[in-house]
Amino acid sequence: MAAPQNSPALHPAVVAVTRRIRERSAPTRSAYLALLDAMAQRRPGAERMGCANVAHAFAALPGADKFKVVAEKAPNIGIITAYNDLLSAHQPLQHYPDLIKAEARKHGATAQVAGGVPAMCDGVTQGFEGMELSLFSRDTIAMATAVGLSHDVFDCALMLGVCDKIVPGLLIGALHFGHLPTVFVPAGPMTSGLSNNDKSKVREKAAQGLVGREELLAAESAAYHGPGTCTFYGTANSNQMLLEAMGLHVPGTAFINPGNSVREELTREAARTVLGITKAKRFAPIGKVVDERCIVNAMVALLATGGSTNHLIHWVAVARAAGIVIDWNDFSALSDVVPLLTRVYPNGSADVNQFQDAGGPGFVIRELLDAGFMHADVLTVRSGGLREYCGVPAAQADGSLQWTDAGASKDEAVVRPALAPFSASGGLKLLQGNLGRSVIKISAVPDDRHIIEAPCRVFDSQDALHVAFKAGELDRDVICVVRWQGPQANGMPELHKLTPPLAVLQGKGFRVALVTDGRMSGASGKVPAAIHVSPEAAAGGDLARVRDGDVIRLDANAETLQVLVDATEWAARPLATMPEALRAANGVGMGRELFANMRRNALAAEQGACTWL
Missing domain, CATH: 3.50.30.80 (IlvD/EDD C-terminal domain-like)
Structure with a gap:
């Protein structure tokens, strides 16, 4: 997709880092794309596989769905879900598969839950033995994703997950099936409770022995109080910002709260989006979407928002899954020039709900595109490219979605334009x-x-x-x-x-x-x-x-x-x-x-x- 005529010139540092990554990655990226192209040339699974294989794969489908996928050769969506009801961020995912299946049927398609992946919470295991499984749970999630998709009867995929290691793991797994169109489906942050600043003050008092367990637990429970991700801008919410910048979400999906009327329609839109790519045969599988420009866009978004340091590990692994080789020198070179546009806790007092209200990812992406810090000429899961991710979604009277430009910052203590950043360089x-x-x-x-x-x-x-x-x-x-x-x-x-x-x-x-x-x-x-x-x-x-x-x-x-x-x-x-x-x-x-x-x-x-x- 060509960049819009009025797209500004890219910043020289962005050009240089992108070129360096492309040159460094040429052998591994070429090998990856060759494998991806070979996989894409095959016939659909229901036509390619033996009769016993097909019968096993669709034995439990309702009769009408079975007829669609086998006789009518309808597209079949593979769903990988991180649902569990221990994690507040993933508890809302429980009913997503039913929504997706119903939406798929409306469009003459089918959907199956291909598999579940483990999802652990660092907040629960912090400081205890279980935390030593945390980082490696990412690669375990990637492997579990591969196990689910290895049944090889899917034409496209939806990834349901939100938090720290879960999204990088799903993304690494999905990139090993890079021939499939794939859309990521989050659940959004919990509503605001006790502020992050007030919570931290109670923690510091507890560390000094000035308050006891009862007061500390009350503060923590007031901060972490309902379904959705934690409201600070840690790894989980950085994940969502990066996926927006990579064009792997339905635009504006990241920070809509669970239970919001728009959230259910965005989940349905994810099914429509992935089917749209599949039916139109628009060659935008995830392995093509995630190229070196896409990875640079993610790095820029991380730096511009003061995101999680964990992504200096995770996104190196994500890039490698697509045959792309990046290192900390690349992050450093971009950090020298990318302006800091947000102040969200711990880099400020606002939480992610206030960030969303002030303009959210749409504002940040538009500012970075207009200032020449992000590649506009990239594939995304939407036909309109990355510019679509400058919008904020809202439900109309008939239930449909409409996106409007994020407009000016609603609170310059939280988000600022690229011409007046909090800092001239990243964090x-x-x-x-x-x-x-x-x-x-x-x-x-x-x-x-x-x-x-x-x-x-x-x-x-x-x-x-x-x-x-x-x-x-x-x-x-x-x-x-x-x-x-x-x-x-x-x-x-x-x-x-x-x-x-x-x-x-x-x-x-x-x-x-x-x-x-x-x-x-x-x-x-x-x-x-x-x-x-x-x-x-x-x-x-x-x-x-x-x-x-x-x-x-x-x-x-x-x-x-x-x-x-x-x-x-x-x-x-x-x-x-x-x-x-x-x-x-x-x-x-x-x-x-x-x-x-x-x-x-x-x-x-x-x-x-x-x-x-």
């Missing part, structure tokens, strides 16, 4: 130095905290840091090093429980920072944190050389992370090994034994922590 920085490569999210960090230099305290676990905090041992300027937290060590759990104690120390006026080979939450906030340090300590990374008292300098402005030790002495230092007690405990209990092979084979964080390459 992510690549740090390099004698500790390796890491990333930092600075969009929520006060300017006077972008450089921290202090003696370090080394911890082998997040629990050890909590013990030291409670004992008052960290009441000073300090850089806390938490190692043995990478993919190979223990599955790279999120370390979000470190945020309250470190925030307390910073609030007392101490200059503090975190350095770790683990992950922080998508809600990484106001404490400077150099995360995803690669190579990780367990893989022989230099984090294993650090000793208590070493002075570390974290300089986000210069984009460096250095331990200030004489180079000769540093090189001569032996690498510490993981404590035997920690090694023995890692991977034992709570099903972690089943993931041992993933830990052994996991690539580095910058390579997406992939377990399947």
Whole structure:
């Protein structure tokens, strides 16, 4: 699809990064597209497969649907769902398959639930053993998606899922069936409860022992109170922003609340959209939609909204599933020029509902397109291309949907135009130095905290840091090093429980920072944190050389992370090994034994922590 005549010239940095990715990815992308084209040339499954295979696939279909798909050769939608009623974000998905099947029948098609995928909540497992399954659940979801679609009787697919690892996992799985037109179907955020700022204040008080469990639980329950995603702009909601920017949603679907009258019609529209691609034989399968320009658009959207640091891992893996190779240098080069257009918690006080009300994804995408930061000439699941994603959907009197331009910002404390951004550059920085490569999210960090230099305290676990905090041992300027937290060590759990104690120390006026080979939450906030340090300590990374008292300098402005030790002495230092007690405990209990092979084979964080390459 050609870009509109009035499309502005792309920013030179966007052009350069896109070209670099295209050239770097040429061999793997070509091989991917060749496989995709070969798969697309085959006859439909009901015609290609043996009679017994076909009979098994459609044995449970109602008679009329069975006739449509077998005799009339009607399109058959494969549904992959992440439904469970433990996760607030996925509970609304329960009735989506029935809506989709009913809508498919209206258009002479059929739909089947091809499979379910696991969906876990980091909020439930945070700080406990189950969190060590979290990152690898992404690749498990991808494999479960592949199992469902491997029945190979589908003409197109709908992916039902929302949260942290679920969307990247569904996307990786779907890209391995890149010949299928595919649309993603979310459920939206919960309505606003206790504000994220007020919730954080209670957490910090609890970390200091100023409030008890009863008050803390009341605050948490007032914040997380109903169906839908959490309302802060963490990984789950960053997922939805990125899918809008990639053109994989029905436009404007991301942040419509469950129960909103528009939400059901958007789900029906997803079925109509994927059938429209299939019936028109418009060659826009997901493997063609997700090209290097699409990936760059996602990266730009992440940076412009101050999104989750987890996507510096996840989108590397997503891109690789489509034969595209990206790295943190690409993110860094874009971050230098992409303006920050939003202030959504933790980068501001607004939640995603206020973001939606102020203009939402439609506003941000339009501003980025008009300023030359996003590729307009891309395929999407809609015939009108990425410009369709500048609209906000609303239901008409007859129940139909109509999109109107997002217009001007309704609240410039939440979203701003590209000509008057909150910051001239994005919120992510690549740090390099004698500790390796890491990333930092600075969009929520006060300017006077972008450089921290202090003696370090080394911890082998997040629990050890909590013990030291409670004992008052960290009441000073300090850089806390938490190692043995990478993919190979223990599955790279999120370390979000470190945020309250470190925030307390910073609030007392101490200059503090975190350095770790683990992950922080998508809600990484106001404490400077150099995360995803690669190579990780367990893989022989230099984090294993650090000793208590070493002075570390974290300089986000210069984009460096250095331990200030004489180079000769540093090189001569032996690498510490993981404590035997920690090694023995890692991977034992709570099903972690089943993931041992993933830990052994996991690539580095910058390579997406992939377990399947």
